[in-house]
Amino acid sequence: xxxxxxxxxxxxxxxxxxxxxxxxxxxxxxxxxxxxxxxxxxxxxxxxxxxxxxxxxxxxxxxxxxxxxxxxxxxxxxxxxxxxxxxxxxxxxxxxxxxxxxxxxxxxxxxxx
Amino acid sequence: xxxxxxxxxxxxxxxxxxxxxxxxxxxxxxxxxxxxxxxxxxxxxxxxxxxxxxxxxxxxxxxxxxxxxxxxxxxxxxxxxxxxxxxxxxxxxxxxxxxxxxxxxxxxxxxxxxxx
Numbered sequence: 001x002x003x004x005x006x007x008x009x010x011x012x013x014x015x016x017x018x019x020x021x022x023x024x025x026x027x028x029x030x031x032x033x034x035x036x037x038x039x040x041x042x043x044x045x046x047x048x049x050x051x052x053x054x055x056x057x058x059x060x061x062x063x064x065x066x067x068x069x070x071x072x073x074x075x076x077x078x079x080x081x082x083x084x085x086x087x088x089x090x091x092x093x094x095x096x097x098x099x100x101x102x103x104x105x106x107x108x109x110x111x112x113x
Numbered sequence: 114x115x116x117x118x119x120x121x122x123x124x125x126x127x128x129x130x131x132x133x134x135x136x137x138x139x140x141x142x143x144x145x146x147x148x149x150x151x152x153x154x155x156x157x158x159x160x161x162x163x164x165x166x167x168x169x170x171x172x173x174x175x176x177x178x179x180x181x182x183x184x185x186x187x188x189x190x191x192x193x194x195x196x197x198x199x200x201x202x203x204x205x206x207x208x209x210x211x212x213x214x215x216x217x218x219x220x221x222x223x224x225x226x227x228x229x
Contacts, residue, residue, distance in 0.1 A: 043220040
């Protein structure tokens with residue numbers, strides 16, 4: 001079945017540091033890939049997405065590229081801010097699963113001033 | 114657009130009572146809504162898929178008689194936790210699909226349930 005694996009957290013960075021959160025997936029065919037962000041006590045917000053190989057999703061300085069050859073969708077940001085502190089979830093929606101999402105474990109990011 | 118609300122945002126109840134959580138799509142019609150459960154510091158676990166006008170589809174291991182789902186209209190789905198026990202304490206999150214944006218779910222802010 002479909003699965004998503006994220007790098008283990010928590011991740012702690014200083015403000016303006018470079019961020020990478022690794023995400024790899026297992027799925028048949030060509031899934032759609034997503035990054036969601038969850039701020040404390042809140043639901044999930046879609047951060048970015050990519051629907052086909054080599055697509056790059058981007059939003060609020062975050063980027064992720066759909067790499068079919070490595071089955072990866074790593075999240076990056078060049079300069080993090082304190083306000084980026086949150087939990088980040090990688091997810092996929094498989095071709096055969098309709099719109100059902102499979103989530104990774106989540107990665108807690110803390111950015112210190 | 115594509116705002117999903119949940120009510121209540123938090124609830125505390127006694128063991129043995131039932132609790133109803135509402136999920137509403139405020140500015141779009143949602144034929145499909147999803148209900149998730151999230152334990153502290155863990156990922157979201159899909160509980161069930163709610164389709165307007167039909168019975169919900171439950172994931173393996175989720176008791177349908179305990180977690181009653183009703184999707185009576187295109188903008189409202191409800192989750193009722195029946196005879197709640199402390200182990201049902203969790204963060205419950207719903208999401209909805211906007212028909213014109215197939216394959217993208219819009220999430221509600223979640224409901225924190227604490228069963229004493």
